[in-house]
Amino acid sequence: MKKLRYSLFIIASAWVIASCTKVINVDLKDADKKYVIEGNITNLPGPYIVKVTQTKSFEGNNTFPPVSGAVVTISDNAGHSEILQQAADGTYKTSTIQGVQGVTYNLKVVVGGQTFTSTSTMPYRVPLDSVYVTRLAYFGDDVNALVPAFTDPVGIKNYYFFNVYRNGIMDQSLYVQDDEFSDGKYNTRPLFPPDKDSAVVKGDTAYIEMQCTDASVNKYWTSLEQVTSGNSATPTNPVTNITGGALGYFSAHTTQRKGLRVK
Numbered sequence: 705m706k707k708l709r710y711s712l713f714i715i716a717s718a719w720v721i722a723s724c725t726k727v728i729n730v731d732l733k734d735a736d737k738k739y740v741i742e743g744n745i746t747n748l749p750g751p752y753i754v755k756v757t758q759t760k761s762f763e764g765n766n767t768f769p770p771v772s773g774a775v776v777t778i779s780d781n782a783g784h785s786e787i788l789q790q791a792a793d794g795t796y797k798t799s800t801i802q803g804v805q806g807v808t809y810n811l812k813v814v815v816g817g818q819t820f821t822s823t824s825t826m827p828y829r830v831p832l833d834s835v836y837v838t839r840l841a842y843f844g845d846d847v848n849a850l851v852p853a854f855t856d857p858v859g860i861k862n863y864y865f866f867n868v869y870r871n872g873i874m875d876q877s878l879y880v881q882d883d884e885f886s887d888g889k890y891n892t893r894p895l896f897p898p899d900k901d902s903a904v905v906k907g908d909t910a911y912i913e914m915q916c917t918d919a920s921v922n923k924y925w926t927s928l929e930q931v932t933s934g935n936s937a938t939p940t941n942p943v944t945n946i947t948g949g950a951l952g953y954f955s956a957h958t959t960q961r962k963g964l965r966v967k
Contacts, residue, residue: 739771741820741952743811745778745803746959747829752803754778754788754796756815759951770794774815781808803956805829811946811954822946822954827916829958830854830862835912837904837966838894847903848966849894852912858888863922865957866895867913870904877902878929882922904966911963920945921955 736759743754756771770793778801779785788796803809808825834853839846856862862883868875877898886893895912897903904910917925928942946952 739813739815739818739820739950740768741811741813741822741946741950741954743778743822743952743954745798745801745809745824745826745956747803747805747826747957748959750798750802752778752798752801753791754811754813754954756794756796756813771815774813777812779810779812780804781810805958807956809954809956813950818948818950820946820948820950824921824945824954824956825918826956826958827862827918829960830857830864830914830916832912832914832960832962835910835962835964837964840894840896842897842900842903845900847897847900848905849896850904850910850912851892851894852914852962854891854914856883856886856889856891860887861919862887863917863919865915865917865922865925867915868895868910869913869963870902870908870910872909875902878925878932880922880925880929906966908966909963910966911961913959913961915955915957915959917955917957921953921957924953924955 738759740757740759741754745752754776756774757768758771760769772790772793774796776788776796777785778788778798780801784801786798786801788798791797803826805826805828808823811822813820832852832854836851836853837848838851840849850868852866864881866879868879879895881893923943924945931940931942941951944951944953946954
């Protein structure tokens with residue numbers, strides 16, 4: 705089961721991403737409340753989770769209230785459909801539907817008199833062959849960086865998202881790739897650590913989770929990466945693939961993990 709990590713909140717000219725594992729803090733301002741939907745379905749056995757929260761005025765701490773009582777439905781183009789059960793406040797869980805490569809999934813959330821929908825197609829998995837360490841220059845010093853090694857399929861547009869774990873703790877950076885300049889090639893692009901202290905060192909146990917996502921989810925992660933890194937020309941919200949005015953994302957993706965002990 706893929707853990708949900710992000711809560712996205714519109715705040716006029718600035719915004720924040722927060723969750724139990726990955727937090728990006730910026731200067732906050734008040735804004736109208738919006739629903740935030742985070743959903744994942746993968747090629748691994750379920751259950752899968754959809755999380756519904758709501759933004760608030762940021763006069764206090766960065767905690768975001770879960771939303772109960774939503775009607776959350778996931779269906780696919782193979783004729784399967786399921787209304788998710790509320791497992792906890794704001795958390796809705798599947799029980800029967802399964803993630804299958806090549807299948808298109810539809811999400812529908814009805815809450816507060818509003819309806820939000822999203823569609824995501826699970827790509828076919830690109831096998832992650834191995835993970836290794838390379839040395840990179842970092843402001844006059846050298847640091848270790850992890851490299852996911854895999855062969856990109858020829859003639860197929862592929863999108864990749866990576867989570868990096870060091871000694872069981874998730875790296876806070878966003879690692880997004882595509883094959884625009886590497887179609888059909890063997891991938892040796894490192895996942896550059898956000899700072900020297902985040903780089904793996906001798907004795908560390910590290911692993912990479914590699915996700916193969918569709919174009920709409922890649923656009924979401926890419927826009928999120930641009931804003932959080934300060935590379936966006938103007939402050940904006942990430943490009944959601946959810947219609948109806950909610951923030952967040954719905955992702956049908958494959959996932960796999962490989963790791964190593966740094967020597």
